[in-house]
Amino acid sequence: MAVTAAGVIISEQTYGEKIDAGQNVYLKSDGKWYRARASSVVTSAGDLAIALDSGVAGGKGRLVKLGYVNNTAWSWTPGAPLYLSAATAGGLTQTRPTGAGNVVREVATVASDPSTIYFDPSPSSGPLATVEGLTAEKGDLIIGQAGAWAKLPAGDPWAEIHPNPTVAGGLAWRPTVPDLLNRVVYETDEAGNTLEIHQVYIPPFRGDGLPDANLNGVLFGDVWFDKYLACQPDASNVSSGSVSPNNPGTNGAASKPHVVPWTDINWGNAKQAIENRGGAANRKSGTCT
Incomplete structure (x- = not known):
């Protein structure tokens, strides 16, 4: 030799x-x-x-x-x-x-x-380990539950892991969610309160990987959403505000961070609070149902 x-x-x-x-x-x-x-x-x-x-x-x-x-x-x-x-x-x-x-x-x-x-030797990966019968090496991502472990396949290095109940293991790689547009809207309700409303824009997208197959392939988005739970105009981090919890009347609903949300409000009054965002004379379009 x-x-x-x-x-x-x-x-x-x-x-x-x-x-x-x-x-x-x-x-x-x-x-x-x-x-x-x-x-x-x-x-x-x-x-x-x-x-x-x-x-x-x-x-x-x-x-x-x-x-x-x-x-x-x-x-x-x-x-x-x-x-x-x-x-x-x-x-x-x-x-x-x-x-x-x-x-x-x-x-x-x-x-x-x-x-x-x-x-040209590469660095050592370290010893392989066994998790309930699954052999894995350093860097492997293991998903599943007791008795049914699996290694998540390698994906796009720029992707992120998200829940997906339609695939084995319940997780899948998806592209990173882009930074979304944010805005703060100030409106005056019928009671004269200035409503501070924090919102986020959801761009158009098609449903994918949803458990209800009827929602996959459907166009969603292109809408502004409130970022936080509805709150009273004068809510703070320690108080829900001065308005009766279940009687907004002409007081509109705000959406602010780090405050106590509007609690104990029924559906009928919740609709009224949202409609009152229109400001003086309740400038709403149509009827909230």
Whole structure:
């Protein structure tokens, strides 16, 4: 078996055990090199290299830290990634490691020649973990509930996760919600109160992912909504205001942040309070039903 390389090669490296040319090795805290293996964080983290020379414990040899390595005994699939093997010390594999405790560490990419790789180890992902039978690695997003866990598929990096009861797991990636237009409207009600009304604009959009299929594909939006619960004109953060809770009369409904909402108001009076927003002479259009 002939192993050759072109790249960053270091010489006179001490082996801590018997190592064959072409094997993957890691640098231990004692300053010696040992066969790497993805079955443990200890044997897969830190500096990795490919042995160019075979040697015994205490012997010295050359190692490839970065670059092209050719081994006539290899026959990999061109273009595919190579990982540290969890089953064989010093071995490589094109099968991504699985199973709790194993480490996923991509170390090389196969060149167009099946016997040549480009060695450039990536950082370790950390050990795989098992959650009720689901194997996951660092960075995986797990969704579901006891006994039915799943990994959320990778999505657009600019998307956000939102509830979606129509898909498995109940969550899905969606584009981020854009900043919405806000405004504060001031109107005078029939009683002469100045109504402070905070509103947000909902732009046009089509329903998607809603549990009622009849609402999907329907055009919504293009409307201003009150941002907060209805409150009395003089409501504060500690008081609902001076008007009788269930008797707005000519007093209109405001919508302000950080105040006590208008409590204890029935439907008939609630309609009256909203209609009174029209100001003097109750400038409403139509009848609120």
